[in-house]
């Protein structure tokens with residue numbers, strides 16, 4: 001079976017130009033003794049907005065790894081696919097994020113539910129999960145509620161998995177199940193029974209992406225209670241450990257955090273807890289690579305700065321349309337967005353500083369950052385010009401991309417001295 005390494009990073013690269021700089025960050029971590037498997041991911045939504053094909057990501061991943069002489073495993077992730085969208089990803093991907101969010105809350109038929117309940121009746125009462133001090137209490141009706149909420153989604157995950165397996169063959173790809181894009185978080189006890197359901201559908205799950213408490217808005221830091229997150233995250237780690245043994249799931253099954261990028265408050269917490277329990281992690285992050293391209297062009301000045309200023313003005317104009325597909329995962333205070341007139345007078349450092357995710361910087365503006373983050377369609381609309389500028393300022397942009405992934409993400413997660 002193809003297995004995913006202990007540590008892996010999901011790297012987003014919307015326009016397919018920064019794979020090399022991203023890989024350099026992964027290789028810099030290896031030099032410091034942290035082996036991270038790169039996974040290039042791109043969702044159906046991003047492909048549609050930009051007009052790319054899943055195969056483009058494969059070409060990028062293959063070429064940047066070959067050029068760099070990178071001989072370790074790497075993957076191409078069909079990100080957040082479901083039964084309707086999986087087909088065109090199958091050939092070019094070897095990692096599948098099976099998204100069951102839209103199936104959660106739909107009821108499986110009675111026979112399935114009864115079957116599940118008869119197989120889990122032994123867990124009613126108290127479940128002792130090694131490492132968790134207090135036994136987890138759950139009643140028969142509590143298990144019933146979980147089955148009503150999640151069993152249908154698990155059955156669908158099984159169908160999607162089978163569809164992929166039929167083409168690729170068992171063991172030739174990594175399967176993840178994601179449930180993060182939903183309004184309410186899953187509790188550790190729910191996660192336990194969800195894993196039971198997925199094991200029951202014979203999915204050789206290697207990563208699972210639950211939803212945690214708090215907000216994981218795109219491109220900005222975590223908004224929520226870090227202590228509560230730490231508590232949930234640690235329990236989830238222990239639940240996964242127990243479920244692996246209990247249900248015969250793959251031994252390397254690990255947590256996948258769909259961070260929406262830049263959850264800087266959480267990285268040290270996650271890093272400390274996986275070290276404490278000697279666990280792996282898949283961190284899906286850096287869809288903000290696109291933002292680093294904008295920051296790089298702003299830094300380059302001249303025509304490139306003019307281009308990104310125009311892009312911001314257009315984004316202001318079209319903000320409703322741009323924000324709509326991301327409504328659940330952004331939180332923009334529109335009153336904090338600078339006007340086009342104001343921005344037109346900015347120099348490189350002011351523009352780049354407003355977007356660069358350094359919270360201590362007086363220029364940093366998280367609202368403007370989020371708006372540009374969802375505004376990549378505007379660059380896609382002027383693709384030739386955009387690519388010409390990216391090529392002309394290749395080095396400065398690559399530096400921004402590297403700095404972001406290596407220093408702001410990897411070093412924080414693995415507590416590396418910069």
Ligand SMILES: [Zn+2]
Nearest residue numbers: 178180181258
């Ligand atoms: Zn996600």
